[in-house]
Amino acid sequence: MLEPKSRHDLKLNRRRTQALYRQIAEQIKTRIASGELPGGTRLPPIRTLAAELGVTRLTVQNAYRELQAEGLIEATVGRGTFVGPETHPSLLHLHLGERLTPMGVLHDVHKVQQVRGVRNLALASPDPHLFPTEEFWASLEALHPQGSEVFQYGPVIGDPHLRLAISGLLAQRGLEAQAEEVLITVGGLQGLALTARVLCQPGDEVIIEQPTYLGFLNILHTLKLRPLPVPLDEQGPSLRHLEALLKKHRPRFYYTLPNFHNPTGMCFAPERRQALVDLAIRYGLTLVEDDTYAHLAYDMPPPPPLRALDRSHVLYLSSFSKVLMPGLRIGFVLAPSKLLEGLLALHSASDICGPPLLLQRATARFIQQGGLERHLRKVVPIYRERRDTLLDALRAQMPRSVRWTQPKGGFSCWLSLPAYFPPGGLYQAALQRGVAITPGEAFLTQTQDHTHMRLCFGYQGSEALREGVAQLAPLMREQAARLTHTTPIAEVL
Template sequence: MQLQIERRGQRPLYLQVVEQIQERIRSGALPSGSRLPPIRQLADELGLTRLTVHNAYAELQADGWIESFVGRGSYVAERPGVKAQMRPSPVLPPVPLLQPGALGEIMRLAQQPQMISFAQAAAAPETFPAREFGRMVQHVLAADGVSLFDYGLTQGDTVLREQLSLYLLDRSVQLAPDHLLVVAGAQQGIDIVLRALVNGGDTVLVEGPTYLGMIERMQMQGLKLVAVPIDEQGIRPDALETAITLHQPKLLYTIPTFHNPTGVSMSAQRQELLLDIARRHALPILEDDIYGPLAYDGPAPPPLKARDADGLVIYLTSFSKVFMPGLRLGVVAAAPPLLEALVAVKRFSDMHSPQLTQRALAEYLARGHFTAHLRHVRTLYRERRDAMVASLKHHFPSDASWRVPGGGFCLWVGLPPGLRSPDLYLEAIQRGVAFAPGQMFFPEQPAHGFMRLSFAAHAPEEIEQGIAVLGELLNEQLKRRQRFSTPAFRHAVPMV
């Protein structure tokens, strides 16, 4: 397809592609049912990035000019442009991949029918004990009736906090119910802590890489993010000391157990060093322990909170990964003076979490059902982790690298030198497979290419199918790179 691209003009490149394809459709040069060139082919022909062409196709599809099908390609729609005629607002560029809002964009792309999505770290829906939990709902309704639909305590249902206090003993965290705050999942817990402790312009330290949702949340609040490198034992103490000295942060956010996205767990010695540094600098720590109960190779390391003698650690966990995300229930634990501030923010946010689901979860915990549920999902997720590792060994290039996590939902894959994940991501989407590009988990552009692969929601045969596609694409990229790696080419065109 011959299009005229004006690279020095002010019109965005992707819109130039959109407008010229629209004109070809209007003129009849591209009649209904015509197949458009694949993204990679058109990008190569026009000398554009695949992301630019992908954004153009996404805009055309959103306005009804074309229809795209996973594994089949893109075609001119039967009634092109109908949606565009109905749309009142001007054309706006889609959310750029790997920019603020990328999490929603990745999830949107990954929800296409027949997509094998390793992008979202989600629990397996077939493990949700809907019928059993429904019986708990019926039981508490029969026992407590309409009182569960009245206003409740902002800090959380008393019965649930008593059960949560017992539940946390399995993670070696000993806290009275009065030290716990029930929240609407870990995301609300993060939001409450940030709103209580930091203001716009303040600095927060995070691990590099870290949870994407935390990056986006802090960017929305206008906070300064500083990433501290990690190694196989967790956050590096020397780098942490330097970051504290240079940036005077108000908070450190860490995922010390089955870290998202790398799967690394912080060693006991490293935990002690971290707590000593925090103590000397009076630095509060927000510990995210949502994957702690999901250990597959023996007991998980105790969390930082189990070693916290100074009340510096704010402990956060939830039931979204280990149980059912739709419950939107989690817990924050903090020392009393700070807890009061967190409760005040929660009260302003949503008054309290729903009493019915809180009381039903308390009943589920009290009857011992959750212990049995954990045994079941640990076995299932261990099998799926092992299936993904076996598939990676079979299909991925030998110079790709990964570490087998002892728990959690994710494998963190280092790409072969010179390969980056954005172009690979777009090719994989076209082939019906999604993953989370590694750049998304860094506040700044990383020096190497990575991808995060989440295994929990997929059966072994589906994992094998998806990893085979990704391995094929990686090997194709390596072959293309090798074709353009002669010494003369390297001297003529620097690889950046």
């Protein structure tokens, strides 16, 4: 049963525009996520809670109904209303935030996925409710007549049908690529890891953007490669910094995210893209272009890849994890033939072949039957609306000292704030309020910088985004009020 003390903890604010039933549901949800209300806890009868909070029974009933629809509570006639059985962990019991390294945070992000009731703004993933499952099943079923063939080992380089479908997709983006140049990988991450292993030896230097995708920082760390960070401005990477690095160092390559960058959501300006390629040509630098989010473009069509500007200096890779479904584990690399040989050799030494042939073939069919195009037509407007919801909520609620990027695509928004919190402090405080964020440290090489966080807007619906910001904003305001001196505002792009 909710203890009397915590019953009094449910606070209603009648001046807020948020409906009272939602305020009740939200607070109970936070307690379920945090573990304060474990599975099996009996909630107060509707009549009792309504009397205590001074609201109508209908208000409490609506709150319970909403929690029930989300599968968080269960009502049994004659017995009462209970928090659902304890089949999921709660935030407080997961020991999150013990390490703010890319690997530590990656582990956390996936653990948080199992928690009920959490507002998950930490996961740069598509919303599973929007997966094109039915149409994909139809693609799988259409392969039935192919019988045992699709359960064989596939070719190391990938299924020819899928490689052909990918070459067609790339042509639509202004990038001519023969199917023979395409290597299928187990997600984009394997493409990145293979590339780094083929191009580098331990101790080598690699240029990265600051901030950059935490999965790639994890690869650098694991392979004992040294990152050389280049700062970003609103147009893209700072060319002045980049050129200074190229004059002093011999980096093996530069890992870049020109389209809907993770974690900032930015898209590099056309002049900066050309200048970046020109610099690569001048210094003989290899650019490894990660185009994973390109199709999730909210304000304009995605620009052509950098590789369309220069084939000999740009190696291109991407994935279907964000635009389709991450569980397919299908990514791909486009590489010049010499490099492709090295990638293939490494790939076959560890894997025999890539993702299951059945899934590769079904993905090829799905693309060729127009499934991807239809799916994007459906989800891009939804993700655009979620992006707008997040930005509106931040604008309305965050104190002036907090700044954020204006993502043009993808799933990520990057926030910068004064040095309010000790290391991991914001992360923990947010978790206690039932909100998962990604701490900024995981995307940076300067791990002593604790003034950033990433908020993702793809995985959850607009309501959870609003609730998430409504929980985070007071944390910022409380900290801002506590500061006795003015702290410099962290940089934002």
